[in-house]
Amino acid sequence: MVTKTFIVDDHYMVIEGIRSLLQNEKSIEWMGHAMNASSCLAFLNKQLPDVILMDINLPDISGIDLCKEVKTKYPSVFIIGLSTFNQQSFIQKMMDNGASGYVLKNATQDEITSAIETVMKGKTYLSEEASNTLRKDNGAAIILTRREKEVLELIADGMTNAEIAQKLFISVTTVDTHRKNLLAKFETKNTAALIKIAVSRGYL
Amino acid sequence: MVTKTFIVDDHYMVIEGIRSLLQNEKSIEWMGHAMNASSCLAFLNKQLPDVILMDINLPDISGIDLCKEVKTKYPSVFIIGLSTFNQQSFIQKMMDNGASGYVLKNATQDEITSAIETVMKGKTYLSEEASNTLRKDNGAAIILTRREKEVLELIADGMTNAEIAQKLFISVTTVDTHRKNLLAKFETKNTAALIKIAVSRGYL
DNA sequence: GAGAAAATCATGGAAAAAGGGGAGACGCAA
């Protein structure tokens, strides 16, 4: 059986690289590529692949959102996330949105073909590095409240508690409380570390 | 005349993509690839290409540093920077360290071949997007000293001035001075904004 | 409608960072 494969990535070289890698695989049929989310959706309107390799960083919508949309419209398609970044929050989000696998862009030919084979069986494929990352902070996903997110963003913009209080029409002490909760949730002991971790995990 | 070309990139797909793209070019001879800086240097010990396509993000040393090293040891080699990120600071540093060109990873086949041809003539090639970024004077390249980089990283790790001073065997007031200079260079007024901008521009 | 979670506000004190100065020592390059 032949697996029809499609790729969405805004990097020409990556597309070409994968095409070249999969060229010799008789079990894989190359359906083509899209370089952004909208042309991907346009393509899916006409033809339906079995597997989509999907980059996380796209010019129009993020791959994470695209993944959700595609999975909603075409639940039968298997999606494999594709990214340079081995970051817990991205992988997690991608999987939450219905992806069946996650492969890094430094993957070998074997990794890609086995990823495609695995997800075609309905199983989940995570590249070793990706699953290590997921294991590391095993599900310790930090959940922020609406207010905490707002405050976090304003902190990152360089505003002081007093300025944030004014902006949100709340007391300075309240902002201080939110700030303390943020430090506690991220298990950091000061603003510098808080912002760094928040950025690296995709909260900013 | 045939241009001997070598590539350093830790992403297998990118290597494969470029190899595939350049395969049909008769004027270009593919010498091979390295996936990190040290094996690149090991290769150069034995053979010398005309052009090296060099990724900025490498596992061991940054491409920026590798560029400097290669150019010092082998001034005759032309180096073309290669990156996903269209970020002014990176491009600037790469060019400062002796690169002859800069191409983004979403480049087309034509772009790559013409980049190689251009630098072989001793000229500079910047992909359109890259040169646009350079033209924009809004992101005046922030150049950090060795010490400032160290201090910045330790700040981002959540250390206080006192802790940093102890770690670097310098006075707290000195750390404070570096910190003030960092705030001034990044034009930020507190740690939060400093870290956010530093991360987003790739200094962390 | 009860209970949980979130958002709000407060006091008071310790620690750290920010802002403003000034200044000497060193190396490197024009």
Add this chain to the structure above:
DNA sequence: TTGCGTCTCCCCTTTTTCCATGATTTTCTC
């Protein structure tokens, strides 16, 4: 040799953050 940049150090003041502790109201959820 004379700058220039870097690294080093110090003073003082104000601002801001961090920490501990406690409490009330609003909002969501079962």
